[in-house]
Amino acid sequence: MLQIGKTEVRSFDITYNDIIWTVKPTSEDTHNYTFTVLRSEAEFGPFIAISEVMDDTYRFRDSSVPSRNSVRTMFYVVRIRNVITGDVVDSPAFRKVGKLDNAALKIVLDHNVYLTRLAGTRCWAFPKKTFGQYCPSCFDEVIGKQLRHNCQLCWGTGFTGGYHSPVQVWAVVREPQEIRNNVRSGTPRQDQTYSITMGPSPYMSPDDMIIDSNNRRMKVMSIQGPTRDGTRLVQQVMCVRVAPGSVEDKIPLKVPEDLQLLTTEGKYNNLNIDDGGIQSAIDLFR
Numbered sequence: 001m002l003q004i005g006k007t008e009v010r011s012f013d014i015t016y017n018d019i020i021w022t023v024k025p026t027s028e029d030t031h032n033y034t035f036t037v038l039r040s041e042a043e044f045g046p047f048i049a050i051s052e053v054m055d056d057t058y059r060f061r062d063s064s065v066p067s068r069n070s071v072r073t074m075f076y077v078v079r080i081r082n083v084i085t086g087d088v089v090d091s092p093a094f095r096k097v098g099k100l101d102n103a104a105l106k107i108v109l110d111h112n113v114y115l116t117r118l119a120g121t122r123c124w125a126f127p128k129k130t131f132g133q134y135c136p137s138c139f140d141e142v143i144g145k146q147l148r149h150n151c152q153l154c155w156g157t158g159f160t161g162g163y164h165s166p167v168q169v170w171a172v173v174r175e176p177q178e179i180r181n182n183v184r185s186g187t188p189r190q191d192q193t194y195s196i197t198m199g200p201s202p203y204m205s206p207d208d209m210i211i212d213s214n215n216r217r218m219k220v221m222s223i224q225g226p227t228r229d230g231t232r233l234v235q236q237v238m239c240v241r242v243a244p245g246s247v248e249d250k251i252p253l254k255v256p257e258d259l260q261l262l263t264t265e266g267k268y269n270n271l272n273i274d275d276g277g278i279q280s281a282i283d284l285f286r
């Protein structure tokens with residue numbers, strides 16, 4: 001039976017809570033399990049289901065947090081169900097711990113307006129799997145590591161599938177510098193390091209992938225940015241462009257056609273992007 005690993009409630013807005021969970025590494029196929037998020041105002045329930053039954057999904061946005069000015073604490077439980085045996089296991093109840101102060105929230109919200117309305121383009125972040133089913137093709141559980149690194153089942157991550165479902169983010173993608181070497185005469189070369197500025201969620205880690213609206217595939221190298229009370233408010237992500245034809249370029253990273261994921265946040269005057277461009281970018285992922 002699958003076991004829930006870490007759980008977390010994260011939010012930078014009073015209107016929603018993001019519920020994020022992981023599962024403990026296992027040799028079982030995680031597709032044999034479904035997840036449901038339940039919510040209660042009391043730690044020991046009663047808990048009511050607030051999500052649909054989800055497959056291979058490890059985050060859920062609760063946008064029905066009651067009452068805008070509420071100071072009530074919400075408790076969440078993730079329910080795992082084995083679809084073959086019907087066994088059900090609940091995670092312990094968890095809640096949001098710690099909170100950004102008002103000044104930090106203001107920074108995050110203002111920056112979010114800048115990203116979504118003015119300067120950002122739509123990108124998709126694909127977090128690298130660090131938990132789930134060990135790759136049955138290349139992972140040796142006895143010695144605890146991968147035997148091959150060009151495996152096309154886990155793409156070198158050791159976990160089946162390699163990457164989680166995409167999360168849409170608004171980000172500013174800065175083109176790499178063009179550098180001319182003046183000492184020796186030569187052709188100008190272009191550095192392949194892209195700098196991406198985005199908000200605090202989702203939390204990026206090295207080796208995650210980002211695909212921008214021009215269908216450029218980038219691999220995260222490092223993340224920095226201002227923090228407050230240990231929480232990063234703005235993420236400056238340094239990425240390298242994935243070389244065409246490399247193993248990373250072959251990963252079938254799919255952007256779902258889920259409408260909720262693709263809708264814009266209403267009218268905006270961002271000149272960097274238009275809906276036709278978005279649609280053709282999405283078509284490329286199919």
Ligand SMILES: [Zn+2]
Binds near residue numbers: 151153
């Ligand atoms: Zn593998």
